[in-house]
Amino acid sequence: MELAGKRIVLGVTGGIAAYKVCDLVRRLQDEGASVQVVMTRAAQEFVTATTLQALSGQPVFTDQWGAEGAKVGNAMPHIDVSRAADAVVVAPASAHFIAKTAQGLADDLLCTLVLARRCPLLVAPAMNVEMWSNPATQRNVQQLKADGIEILGPGVGDQACGETGAGRMLEPQELLEDIIAFFQPKLLQDKRVLVTAGPTFEPIDPVRGITNLSSGKMGFAMARAAREAGAKVTLIAGPTTLPTPRGVRRLDVRTAREMHDDVMSYVNHAQVYIGVAAVADWRVQPAAQKLKKSLGQPTLVFEPNPDILASVAALPSPPFTVGFAAETDDEVAYARGKLKAKRLSMIVANRAQDILSADDGELTVVDAEGATPLQRASKLTQARRIIAAIAQRLGAD
Numbered sequence: 578m579e580l581a582g583k584r585i586v587l588g589v590t591g592g593i594a595a596y597k598v599c600d601l602v603r604r605l606q607d608e609g610a611s612v613q614v615v616m617t618r619a620a621q622e623f624v625t626a627t628t629l630q631a632l633s634g635q636p637v638f639t640d641q642w643g644a645e646g647a648k649v650g651n652a653m654p655h656i657d658v659s660r661a662a663d664a665v666v667v668a669p670a671s672a673h674f675i676a677k678t679a680q681g682l683a684d685d686l687l688c689t690l691v692l693a694r695r696c697p698l699l700v701a702p703a704m705n706v707e708m709w710s711n712p713a714t715q716r717n718v719q720q721l722k723a724d725g726i727e728i729l730g731p732g733v734g735d736q737a738c739g740e741t742g743a744g745r746m747l748e749p750q751e752l753l754e755d756i757i758a759f760f761q762p763k764l765l766q767d768k769r770v771l772v773t774a775g776p777t778f779e780p781i782d783p784v785r786g787i788t789n790l791s792s793g794k795m796g797f798a799m800a801r802a803a804r805e806a807g808a809k810v811t812l813i814a815g816p817t818t819l820p821t822p823r824g825v826r827r828l829d830v831r832t833a834r835e836m837h838d839d840v841m842s843y844v845n846h847a848q849v850y851i852g853v854a855a856v857a858d859w860r861v862q863p864a865a866q867k868l869k870k871s872l873g874q875p876t877l878v879f880e881p882n883p884d885i886l887a888s889v890a891a892l893p894s895p896p897f898t899v900g901f902a903a904e905t906d907d908e909v910a911y912a913r914g915k916l917k918a919k920r921l922s923m924i925v926a927n928r929a930q931d932i933l934s935a936d937d938g939e940l941t942v943v944d945a946e947g948a949t950p951l952q953r954a955s956k957l958t959q960a961r962r963i964i965a966a967i968a969q970r971l972g973a974d
């Protein structure tokens with residue numbers, strides 16, 4: 578429940594993407610938000626107020642006058658509807674709505690309540706590619722940004738009109754993730770964060786290899802939490818099928834050496850390095866052809882892989898360097914040892930049998946000051962707590 582207790586006013590304007598907000602309403606509610614829908618007249622050409630009332634469980638506002646406006650006691654829905662809200666989200670936001678809001682016009686209920694609001698406004702543009710790239714729209718969007726309004730998207734791709742390009746409304750799941758991220762404290766605003774995640778895969782021959790049970794979930798959660806905190810995040814991932822968190826730049830690698838090389842070429846820009854990947858300590862010289870069973874038992878000769886985390890920490894001016902230590906026993910003591918041996922800023926200890934592939938876990942943050950246990954929670958919640966701990970220490974430096 579990422580939006581528990583949040584009250585969202587969802588403004589819907591005229592555009593074919595309006596059909597997607599039916600799904601968005603459900604997803605917002607599934608995360609614990611209550612949704613009050615406000616529709617423009619044009620929006621009702623695409624989806625009915627009855628549909629959105631049924632989905633949101635609340636009467637939909639469409640007009641400030643007459644019986645509609647009288648739905649609130651003082652007949653002033655343009656004031657009352659947004660007063661209790663934590664945010665107004667307008668999706669889809671037409672070019673016309675964006676232009677009116679840039680100007681501060683107030684000729685319908687939605688524009689008027691947007692002008693009269695005290696809470697944040699998030700706008701998800703949806704329009705034809707030419708309308709989006711038109712200098713007038715771009716000027717208006719710049720004005721909204723300058724006024725502190727959050728612009729969500731738009732996406733790029735096929736459009737309902739048959740053309741292709743920028744201007745698609747983000748998908749409901751993308752909007753949901755951006756809305757959740759909006760409510761997170763911006764503890765690492767504009768900091769550059771480099772994260773590694775997942776297992777590595779060390780080939781034995783073209784079809785076989787050595788890997789481990791790391792799912793990548795904790796590293797991906799760290800990347801997401803860092804981005805939610807306002808950081809610019811690069812994620813270097815070993816083999817995993819997990820989806821890339823919103824707004825995160827992802828590079829896929831296979832072996833420890835590939836991961837090492839990518840880390841070394843990106844780390845100079847980073848203020849924070851978080852090594853979550855379960856990097857293979859050893860590799861073998863891979864055979865060029867598939868090893869044949871008929872040739873008998875193969876002999877594998879192991880060579881050590883570079884320790885990526887230790888290499889980062891040993892740089893002349895290292896970033897704030899965070900390691901993860903998965904141990905089957907005595908994890909905090911081992912983590913303390915690694916903190917010193919690898920000269921890390923911080924290390925997060927966990928029990929391998931408890932955390933690998935799981936969706937939640939108990940962790941301990943260990944640094945020179947001591948050990949702080951983090952009670953069992955989802956990996957995303959734990960990741961947010963770790964980001965807060967990193968931000969606190971960065972701030973104290």
Ligand code: C5P
Nearest residue numbers: 852853854856883884885886900901902
């Ligand atoms: O020494 P150990 O493998 O237990 O340390 C775990 C930490 O070190 C993790 O943060 C992991 O990402 C990092 N590591 C690394 N390169 C290696 C081995 C581990 O960066 N070759």
